[in-house]
Amino acid sequence: MTGATIWLTGLPSAGKTTIAYALAERLRAEGHRTEVLDGDEIREFLSAGLGFSREDRHTNVQRIGFVAGLLASHGVKVLVPVIAPYADSREAVRKRHAAASTPYLEVHVATPVEVCSERDVKGLYAKQAAGEISGLTGVDDPYEAPAAPDLRIESQHQSVDESATAVRALLAERGVL
Ligand SMILES: Nc1ncnc2c1ncn2[C@@H]1O[C@H](COP(=O)(O)OS(=O)(=O)O)[C@@H](OP(=O)(O)O)[C@H]1O
Numbered sequence: 636m637t638g639a640t641i642w643l644t645g646l647p648s649a650g651k652t653t654i655a656y657a658l659a660e661r662l663r664a665e666g667h668r669t670e671v672l673d674g675d676e677i678r679e680f681l682s683a684g685l686g687f688s689r690e691d692r693h694t695n696v697q698r699i700g701f702v703a704g705l706l707a708s709h710g711v712k713v714l715v716p717v718i719a720p721y722a723d724s725r726e727a728v729r730k731r732h733a734a735a736s737t738p739y740l741e742v743h744v745a746t747p748v749e750v751c752s753e754r755d756v757k758g759l760y761a762k763q764a765a766g767e768i769s770g771l772t773g774v775d776d777p778y779e780a781p782a783a784p785d786l787r788i789e790s791q792h793q794s795v796d797e798s799a800t801a802v803r804a805l806l807a808e809r810g811v812l
Pocket residue numbers: 646647648651652674675678687691692693695696716717718719720757759769770771772776
C-alpha cells in the first residue's frame with residue numbers, strides 16, 4: 636500500500652479538520668490504512684507545552700511532519716489538518732519527505748478570513764475581537780499562504796463532501812491510491 640502525507644493548511648475554521656475526517660472515513664471504508672494527525676490532539680500530547688509563537692509553531696509543525704513521514708513510509712495515508720502558517724516550516728517538512736522518497740501533498744484550504752471568522756467554530760475570532768486573545772493566525776498573526784499548493788480548496792463554494800472528493804481525486808491523480 637502506498638503511504639503519503641497529505642497536509643491541509645489554512646486558517647482556523649477554514650475546514651481542515653472536517654475535510655480530513657470526512658476523507659479519512661472514506662479511505663478507511665475503501666480499505667486504506669489511514670491516520671489523522673489532528674492539531675488539537677497533537678498539542679495535547681506530542682506538543683504539550685508549546686504555544687503559538689513563531690518558534691513553537693515551527694517546532695510543532697516539524698514534530699508532526701516527522702511522525703507523518705514515519706507513518707507514511709509504512710504505507711499509511713496520513714491526513715494532517717494543521718495550520719502550519721510559515722512557508723519555511725512547510726518547506727522543511729516537504730524536503731524531508733522528498734529525501735526519504737515519501738509522497739507529500741499540500742492542500743491549501745483557502746477559505747477567506749471573513750468566512751472563517753463567521754464560522755468561528757471555536758470562538759477564537761470573537762475572543763480576538765473582544766481583546767481576550769491575541770496572535771490569532773490570519774488576524775493579528777501571520778499566515779503565509781502557499782504559492783503553489785498541489786490543490787487549493789475554496790470551501791465557501793462547496794460542500795464538505797465535494798471538498799473531500801477533490802482531495803481524493805488528487806491522491807488518485809498522483810498515484811497514491
Ligand atoms: N493564536 C492562535 N492562532 C491559531 N490557532 C489557535 C490560536 N490559539 C488557539 N488556536 C487553536 O489551536 C489550533 C492551531 O494549532 P495548530 O497546531 O494547527 O497550529 S500551528 O500549525 O502550530 O500554528 C487551531 O485549530 P484549528 O481551528 O483546527 O485550526 C486553533 O483552534
